[in-house]
Amino acid sequence: MSTANERIEWFVKARFGMFIHWGLYAIPARGEWVRSHEKLSIEDYQPFFEEFNPVNYNPKEWAALAKKAGMKYAVMTAKHHDGFCLFDSKLTDYKATNTPAGRDLIREYVEAFRNEGLKVGFYYSLLDWHHPDYPAYGDSFHPMRDNEAWKDKKHDFSRYIEYMHGQVRELLTNYGKIDIMWFDFSYGNMSGETWKATELVKMVRSLQPHIIIDDRLGGNIRSVNKEIYAGDFASPEQIIPPEGVVDEAGNPIPWEACITMNNHWGYAAADKDFKSPKQLIRALVECVSKGGNLLLNVGPNAKGEIPEESVEILTEIGKWMSKNGESIYGCGNAGLPKPEWGRYTKKGNKLYAHIFERGIGPIAIQGIKGKVKRARLLADGSEVNIQKPWNAHHYGDAIFINLRSSKLPDEIDTVVELELEE
Template sequence: MTTQAPAQTFSVPDKWQWFTESRYGLFIHWGPYAQFGRGEQVLFREHMNQAEYADAASAWNPERFDPELWADTARKAGFKYACFTTRHHDGYCMWDSAYTDYSSAKQAPKRDFVREYIEAFRKAGLRVGLYYSWIDWRLPAYFDGPEKDPEGWAKAKEYLHNQVKELLTNYGQIDHFFFDGVWPRNADDLGSVELLEEMRKLQPNILINNRLGYSEQHDGYRADGGIGAGDSDTLGDFGTPEHLIVVDRKRLWESCQVTTWRLWSHVFGERWRPADYLLDMLVECAEKGGAHGGNLLLNVGPTADGQFPPEFVERAEAIGRWLDVHGEAIYGSDGGAITEFITRGRQTTRGNNLYLIIRFWDGRPTLRLADLATRVKGVTLLTTGQTLGFAQQGDELVIDGLPQEAPSRLFPVIRVECEGPPEANAWGKQRLWEGDPHRVAEWARAQRGTSVYRDGQER
């Protein structure tokens, strides 16, 4: 089933236009958990010994970490921004924090990985984002909460707030901030509304995600009081559907997705999704996003010694080469799904151009596009630059001169230049399983009749 997202009515401030123009960001999950090779949550999921884990984390020393190589790879792959895990749920800090010695700066590496990442990615011309986990599996007070341990909770909350403000004070401009791990607390426990105000004072242009906890004051009452409800309906500048591509109609959004089958940090023996699958997620985000978000934040889990896995690099650079040719269909695009197109692929638009992104190349010389109401000026096979012939009668466009062999190992793209912003007729604006059912009745009645017999005639 495919649906056409209703138009979004909110406006995007100029300071955040970079986000909608980017469409494609790199998520980096990296920390001492990488040395176990079983995911970023191995401490909890395997119920490991906390002290033994801390010893291993403190001894971890990734000597092959080269942030400039990371940034160069990200740039070649077509990413426009990145988000780096400063501290995950295990509590280990990847920067020189004044509030703990459990960090890369104080333990074996003696390096501030956050600073090195930020400087390298800025130098490469990429926007920078930081991930920070509310939850810390080392701290009993986080789970006991303010009612059971008010003194311990106050201390834990102060630690969280101080670290966030530290990250936004010591490293220059931060464009993007990704909170995670609210459970079992809520926004009122965490004081996330107050923290947001402090964050915006420190970084007026920052984009902050919606994983801030549910607040009775801002989101209204929920039967569970917001416990376990990590995403706020109203707080935060962008939504973060995880492992899903779902439109957030209230604000900007980005889908965070793995390049492997499931886990975020480096895993020994994990299975990798193919490049066309990853590219399709990017195209789907652009198609559904419109001018108000619809980004893909695609993850990599570097190895314990600090390298991007070769499987990731191969796939990311293949997508980067595709974007070198077809990037105008993605970056700064205005959404798509102008007409029903799922039998061929996906659509995006930009200005007066409609882009037909062909997932299924059938080798036939012609392609028929129904229900396009806007007049067409020209058609180009963007993949090769070849001008294609076309004929338009009413709302039907027939494109000809297509090669038998697909001109790209990934998705070929056809650019349809229109006389104005592409628009569909009434039929094209509706989809299967939705819209006015009477239109289907009229279509069947007008073209074949009303009966169950082959010719549609009543007997």
């Protein structure tokens, strides 16, 4: 079995991935939590199962888009909280093969993304609002949590655990090599060994020794003596940690911020509050500068199409990445204080100055005087002048980037590659 460091090596180099939230909830188009938020019964939700037919689903297009955007891996919802399976599980009838779609949508995803050279991952919800043996009345999130008719309904949670473990076994047996297992999520008493998490992780590792697992089974990934199920990487959601993620001893932990493009994970037709390519590129840079990854979400619609806004955003990100990806892949914390004009990333003897704000005059870089062999604009390889100008004589040991124009070459993020003496 590979060590934790060997397993995670590709992940900390990749830095940028695609999250895909897709399922029956694309039809009501009010987000993936619609059943819980609106307390919909199984009967209320059943029409979406009966009409689910994503006629334009073409994961080859999704994979090509992810690759064009500069992403190196993807994670897709094999089963979300509503219990609906996009894969052909032998353990349930509540699956895509029994809808008008009539096919295993996960198999097509795996093949398409793998063919583009991207790593593939599965999101799998530990919750299940469809399974009869998952706790309903009194649960924190179940759609029937307040429904008195469910108060005395009997369930056998051990049967659900057997089902859940069985489905994970199917996912990690029937689709070839899988790179990430993304469990979601633990809460209250529904955590850790409630899921039989040690047994689950041992099974996962026995089936796919090289797989990496997120931190949502309920363990403490920040503990020096962490549980076997604590995970290989932390997964902050809708936030970029102020100073990255470290364990109790102060050692950095691999992490990945999962972020939506608008305000929902699943397709929400009315939510047009999309972040700009500039915001998202700078978020990616921020993650990398703090030793983390960005897992950026798309929520395809009921026809199986990634929303036009998301396609446009990813295309713009891809243009920037095609010129500046070297400052992202394999890079991490530079060990320098954050500069007022932007951020740093670093890989080996290459320091990347990500300049967000032009300011006035030359741009100061502290802490590397006498160490710079050459400076280039990463986007086109053109020389950048870094001599100390006459008017900076009294300002310590800073070196200065002297840009010829009062405007930045790239208003989103102008990257200067500084090659340092080894």
